[in-house]
Amino acid sequence: MNKKLSLAVTIALSITSVNAMQFQTLGYNAIGMGGAGVANSSGSVATYNNPALLAKKKYDVEISLGGGASTYDHGAGASIQALDNSGFLDTIDKASENVASLTASDKQNLINGKNIVLGMNGNAVEIAPHAHLAAQIDGFGIGVFGFSDVVATAVVDQAHNQLIVSDGTNYVQIADDGTETSSTQGAYDASSMQYAIDNGLTYLDARGIAVIEVPVAYGHKFELSGGNLMVGGAIKYMTGITYVEELKIDNSDSDTDLKQDETSSSFGVDLGLAYEPSFVKDLTLALVAKNLNSPEFDFVTGSKATIDPMVRAGIAYDIFESLEVAADIDLTKNDTFVGDVKSQMLGGGLNYHPVSWFSVRAGLMRNIDSNDKADMIYTAGLGLGVKWFQLDLSGQMSQNTSTVDGEDYPQYAKVNLALISRW
Numbered sequence: 001m002n003k004k005l006s007l008a009v010t011i012a013l014s015i016t017s018v019n020a021m022q023f024q025t026l027g028y029n030a031i032g033m034g035g036a037g038v039a040n041s042s043g044s045v046a047t048y049n050n051p052a053l054l055a056k057k058k059y060d061v062e063i064s065l066g067g068g069a070s071t072y073d074h075g076a077g078a079s080i081q082a083l084d085n086s087g088f089l090d091t092i093d094k095a096s097e098n099v100a101s102l103t104a105s106d107k108q109n110l111i112n113g114k115n116i117v118l119g120m121n122g123n124a125v126e127i128a129p130h131a132h133l134a135a136q137i138d139g140f141g142i143g144v145f146g147f148s149d150v151v152a153t154a155v156v157d158q159a160h161n162q163l164i165v166s167d168g169t170n171y172v173q174i175a176d177d178g179t180e181t182s183s184t185q186g187a188y189d190a191s192s193m194q195y196a197i198d199n200g201l202t203y204l205d206a207r208g209i210a211v212i213e214v215p216v217a218y219g220h221k222f223e224l225s226g227g228n229l230m231v232g233g234a235i236k237y238m239t240g241i242t243y244v245e246e247l248k249i250d251n252s253d254s255d256t257d258l259k260q261d262e263t264s265s266s267f268g269v270d271l272g273l274a275y276e277p278s279f280v281k282d283l284t285l286a287l288v289a290k291n292l293n294s295p296e297f298d299f300v301t302g303s304k305a306t307i308d309p310m311v312r313a314g315i316a317y318d319i320f321e322s323l324e325v326a327a328d329i330d331l332t333k334n335d336t337f338v339g340d341v342k343s344q345m346l347g348g349g350l351n352y353h354p355v356s357w358f359s360v361r362a363g364l365m366r367n368i369d370s371n372d373k374a375d376m377i378y379t380a381g382l383g384l385g386v387k388w389f390q391l392d393l394s395g396q397m398s399q400n401t402s403t404v405d406g407e408d409y410p411q412y413a414k415v416n417l418a419l420i421s422r423w
Contacts, residue, residue, distance in 0.1 A: 034347030079123050
């Protein structure tokens with residue numbers, strides 16, 4: 001099997017058992033409106049985005065079913081493709097069979113791939129599926145929300161940076177100009193890239209955490225002299241599946257039966273507020289705090305994965321009956337599995353719904369953290385259908401791109417499909 005394809009299969013198999021630790025962009029409105037959902041997600045997904053909005057119900061009942069996935073190339077995706085194109089790993093395999101069989105073309109493959117491997121250190125690739133089934137009944141909300149986030153990060157031993165290859169008997173060093181000289185087992189063990197790959201010193205560190213939430217939520221409206229104050233909360237049972245594994249960079253002898261996963265349970269507490277001032281009609285200011293009790297899940301290594309509290313503020317305003325504008329900002333920085341990258345999102349957008357059976361949305365969002373590479377993210381969404389059966393498609397893609405086989409692809413992309421029914 002092609003090395004790149006085999007690696008992709010291994011990561012894909014891992015995805016079914018891992019999930020995320022940051023504030024997810026959830027819901028047909030939020031995904032298309034630059035991530036904004038804290039002040040404008042009344043209905044079934046308010047249970048996740050802000051339970052206070054359950055008190056701002058537009059319908060007696062709303063049920064939604066949705067799912068999708070996002071991908072984010074933090075450098076490793078393009079590097080893996082470039083490494084595969086170079087023929088480096090196939091040539092390493094050939095050398096391990098018979099060093100003397102290497103041709104001038106084979107040696108050039110090794111030279112071309114050398115700097116690609118060394119430059120991969122710290123680069124990552126991330127895949128994050130998500131799904132939910134949720135219902136709003138009057139001021140109550142229930143549902144099942146699942147989020148996944150698996151990250152494979154390249155760990156390259158920089159001390160083993162020489163093209164010294166061996167078939168177990170003969171040792172040959174190849175210089176950057178293609179010159180071949182004999183070498184020794186000592187030099188091979190101390191500085192060979194082939195040795196580092198074969199012995200797990202250079203590898204892909206795959207890890208993630210899966211969280212499935214089953215919340216029960218309620219929102220209540222207080223009519224005050226200065227406006228409406230909505231207060232809501234959710235108590236949720238949480239199942240966490242953590243995953244860690246070292247994948248060989250050439251995918252040889254990789255363990256894909258997920259023996260490194262660990263399942264544990266916890267519970268979480270979310271609280272939300274929303275305020276509609278009487279002096280500005282159709283304006284909503286909102287705040288939500290999720291996982292206030294810092295739920296923990298076990299890693300198979302014995303360490304803990306702690307989901308720290310997440311706080312997000314939002315604002316929404318109906319410019320006129322058919323046009324809504326909204327924006328959100330994270331007030332906390334949330335951990336990720338990607339090096340020093342934190343998640344602190346800022347974004348917003350417009351929702352135009354001129355008739356009951358049609359809506360279109362657009363927005364912008366970005367991670368405030370300076371270590372994030374995606375830069376600006378463009379979002380859009382489209383909803384079609386009568387209120388009791390609506391189909392909604394939404395997506396996101398980054399301004400920055402990765403180049404694979406000469407083609408540019410969004411460095412980050414997300415897609416979501418949802419079915420909504422209201423009465």
